[in-house]
Amino acid sequence: xxxxxxxxxxxxxxxxxxxxxxxxxxxxxxxxxxxxxxxxxxxxxxxxxxxxxxxxxxxxxxxxxxxxxxxxxxxxxxxxxxxxxxxxxxxxxxxxxxxxxxxxxxxxxxxxxxxxxxxxxxxxxxxxxxxxxxxxxxxxxxxxxxxxxxxxxxxxxxxxxxxxxxxxxxxxxxxxxxxxxxxxxxxxxxxxxxxxxxxxxxxxxxxxxxxxxxxxxxxxxxxxxxxxxxxxxxxxxxxxxxxxxxxxxxxxxxxxxxxxxxxxxxx
Amino acid sequence: xxxxxxxxxxxxxxxxxxxxxxxxxxxxxxxxxxxxxxxxxxxxxxxxxxxxxxxxxxxxxxxxxxxxxxxxx
Numbered sequence: 001x002x003x004x005x006x007x008x009x010x011x012x013x014x015x016x017x018x019x020x021x022x023x024x025x026x027x028x029x030x031x032x033x034x035x036x037x038x039x040x041x042x043x044x045x046x047x048x049x050x051x052x053x054x055x056x057x058x059x060x061x062x063x064x065x066x067x068x069x070x071x072x073x074x075x076x077x078x079x080x081x082x083x084x085x086x087x088x089x090x091x092x093x094x095x096x097x098x099x100x101x102x103x104x105x106x107x108x109x110x111x112x113x114x115x116x117x118x119x120x121x122x123x124x125x126x127x128x129x130x131x132x133x134x135x136x137x138x139x140x141x142x143x144x145x146x147x148x149x150x151x152x153x154x155x156x157x158x159x160x161x162x163x164x165x166x167x168x169x170x171x172x173x174x175x176x177x178x179x180x181x182x183x184x185x186x187x188x189x190x191x192x193x194x195x196x197x198x199x200x201x202x203x204x205x206x207x208x209x210x211x212x213x214x215x216x217x218x219x220x221x222x223x224x225x226x227x228x229x230x231x232x233x234x235x236x237x238x239x240x241x242x243x244x245x246x247x248x249x250x251x252x253x254x255x256x257x258x259x260x261x262x263x264x265x266x267x
Numbered sequence: 268x269x270x271x272x273x274x275x276x277x278x279x280x281x282x283x284x285x286x287x288x289x290x291x292x293x294x295x296x297x298x299x300x301x302x303x304x305x306x307x308x309x310x311x312x313x314x315x316x317x318x319x320x321x322x323x324x325x326x327x328x329x330x331x332x333x334x335x336x337x338x339x340x
Contacts, residue, residue: 151332152333152334172310173310175313178301183334233274238310
């Protein structure tokens with residue numbers, strides 16, 4: 001049952017016929033894990049907390065750095081040096097005391113990821129490196145957890161929602177991570193500050209739609225955003241029968257760290 | 268001949284010998300060694316890049332690796 005103050009807080013949701021009181025209760029009962037409390041994770045955490053997603057996990061081992069503040073809008077100047085997950089938790093709870101925030105001040109690894117995502121309904125990949133992106137994909141596919149991939153670089157972004165067993169996964173698109181240092185990172189090549197706001201907001205939309213069970217998810221469609229031309233395009237993607245994890249003859253049957261890609265993250 | 272690359276109609280010189288791999292080189296596609304190629308709706312396996320010809324009217328998408336967000340490993 002929603003309280004009087006919840007009815008007021010969520011009134012703009014409740015008047016939507018796709019949401020209503022029942023949908024708001026679904027959001028309040030929903031559990032979303034955000035991996036990465038950086039540029040992508042920041043808008044996801046803020047919007048999902050504001051929306052009243054009842055349990056939000058947030059994982060990141062990093063501390064807030066001055067160079068983060070140009071885009072990681074959940075962290076403030078006074079937070080420099082503080083752990084990112086604590087900084088994020090403070091803002092999320094300040095926005096909405098309904099929300100239970102669970103922090104994981106650790107990097108995701110093959111050893112901890114499966115246990116971490118077990119309690120959640122939907123996972124957000126807000127990471128910046130391919131070791132983590134492939135690990136998240138593999139863990140979600142093997143556990144049957146739906147998740148949203150997001151990627152950004154310079155002025156362009158990409159996102160896709162993965163429904164394991166039903167829609168193409170990240171390895172259907174990219175069977176293996178690139179070798180270390182093959183692809184520039186945001187710290188090397190730059191990123192326009194608002195870009196993760198756009199892509200992260202789309203990821204948050206997908207999480208909300210999933211919890212509500214409404215609309216058509218961005219599954220089987222790879223959404224590409226080019227901010228300089230201000231163009232969105234979605235490219236239809238089919239499941240890949242040769243996918244090493246969700247194809248006909250999978251070679252990956254357990255999560256493992258992609259060691260060749262790991263050293264990318266020596267920021 | 269005309270093909271569609273990343274949603275844009277593009278004219279390229281006639282060349283019956285052209286493979287997907289040689290197209291990547293000809294167009295100087297970035298991330299050439301790692302880019303995923305979708306040809307007419309199907310993701311190509313990398314070993315097929317050298318043996319798959321490019322034909323008139325093909326719809327080709329180059330799909331790039333993109334990181335971003337937060338360090339998390």
